[in-house]
Amino acid sequence: MPNIGPLDSSRVPRFAGFATFARLPRIDQVEHADVAVVGVPFDSGVSYRPGARFGPAAVREASRLLRPYHPELDVSPFEAKQVVDAGDIAVNPFNIGEAIETLQQEAEALQANGTRLVTVGGDHTIALPLLRAAAKQHGPVALLHFDAHLDTWDTYFGEPYTHGTPFRRASEEGILDTSALSHVGTRGPLYGKRDLEEDRRLGFGIVTSGDVLRRGVAETVDALRQRIGDRPLYVSVDIDVLDPAHAPGTGTPEAGGMTSRELLEILRGLRDLNLVGADVVELAPAYDHAEITAIAASHVAYDLVSLLALEKNA
Numbered sequence: 001m002p003n004i005g006p007l008d009s010s011r012v013p014r015f016a017g018f019a020t021f022a023r024l025p026r027i028d029q030v031e032h033a034d035v036a037v038v039g040v041p042f043d044s045g046v047s048y049r050p051g052a053r054f055g056p057a058a059v060r061e062a063s064r065l066l067r068p069y070h071p072e073l074d075v076s077p078f079e080a081k082q083v084v085d086a087g088d089i090a091v092n093p094f095n096i097g098e099a100i101e102t103l104q105q106e107a108e109a110l111q112a113n114g115t116r117l118v119t120v121g122g123d124h125t126i127a128l129p130l131l132r133a134a135a136k137q138h139g140p141v142a143l144l145h146f147d148a149h150l151d152t153w154d155t156y157f158g159e160p161y162t163h164g165t166p167f168r169r170a171s172e173e174g175i176l177d178t179s180a181l182s183h184v185g186t187r188g189p190l191y192g193k194r195d196l197e198e199d200r201r202l203g204f205g206i207v208t209s210g211d212v213l214r215r216g217v218a219e220t221v222d223a224l225r226q227r228i229g230d231r232p233l234y235v236s237v238d239i240d241v242l243d244p245a246h247a248p249g250t251g252t253p254e255a256g257g258m259t260s261r262e263l264l265e266i267l268r269g270l271r272d273l274n275l276v277g278a279d280v281v282e283l284a285p286a287y288d289h290a291e292i293t294a295i296a297a298s299h300v301a302y303d304l305v306s307l308l309a310l311e312k313n314a
C-alpha cells in the first residue's frame, strides 16, 4: 500500500479545508506512522513575551503551501515515509511539572511503535521531556541546538523548569551524550562570563552567529558532522536563532542572527546522520508579520521531516 500523502492541491485548493501540517493525514487516518509532526501548545515557561502556545496552529496554517518534493535533498518525504499530523499534545498550562510529565508520557506513547517525532512548540521548556523520551529509546543523544540563547541557565526566580534551562536539566539527568553537544547561532548579551564557563563545563561547543557568518555554511556543517558522527542525534531549533528580520514572531528576540537561508542550508547538510527526533520551538505568532516567522518555522519542520524521511532505519 502506498503511503497516504497530502490532499491533492489540484483538486482541493491549498487554502481550503482543515489545517494539518502540509495538509497531511491525521494520525488516526493511517495504520502506522513513520514520522509524526506533533504540536505542543505550551508557553508557561517563558521569561519574556508570552504567546508560543499559539505556535502549532500558526505552523499548520503557514504549512499549506509546502509541496511534496524537496529538490535540495532529492526526496519526496511523504512518499518515502508515512508522515502524519499527530495533532496537539494537551498539557496543563498552570503546572509546569505536570506538563513536563504528561508531555514525556505522550511522546513516549507516540514513539512506541518506531514513529519519529518532529515536535512544534511551544516554548523551549518542552525540549527536556522530548529529550527524555528520545533517550529512553536510544540512550544518551547527541544534541544540535540552534538558538540565540544557551538555555543552560540553572534557574529563573528559583525555578528549575523554564524555557531558559532545559539543557542544564537534561545534562544533569545524563540523557545527553556529552561528547557531542553543540549550540549554533548563539549571540546577544549574557548575565555574565560564568554563563559561558558553566556551559563549557557541561560539554557544549559553541558556534556563534558570527562564526557562521565568518566560516560559512559548508565549514560549519563539516565541523558539526564530525562532532556528531553516527551517534543518535536530536535537533532542537529555537526559531529565535534567526535574526528578528527573519523571525520577528518570537518571545526573546536578539539582533544579529542567522538568515532563514543559512539555517535551512545547515539543516540540509545533516543528511545521512542518525537523526532520531527534532523540535521547532518559540514561535509566538502575535508578534509575527505576514507569517514571516510561521513560514520559516514550517519550512524548518519540513526540512526536518525530509531528513527523517531519508533515514534508512526510521
Ligand SMILES: N=C(N)NCCCC(=O)O
Residues within 6 Å of the ligand: 047, 048, 123, 124, 149, 151, 163, 164, 238, 240, 252, 282
Ligand atoms: N528563548 C529561549 N528558549 N530562552 C531565552 C531565555 C533568555 C532569558 O530570558 O534570559
Ligand SMILES: [Zn+2]
Residues within 6 Å of the ligand: 147, 148, 149, 238, 240, 241, 252, 282
Ligand atoms: Zn532562544
Ligand SMILES: [Zn+2]
Residues within 6 Å of the ligand: 124, 147, 149, 151, 163, 238, 282
Ligand atoms: Zn531556546
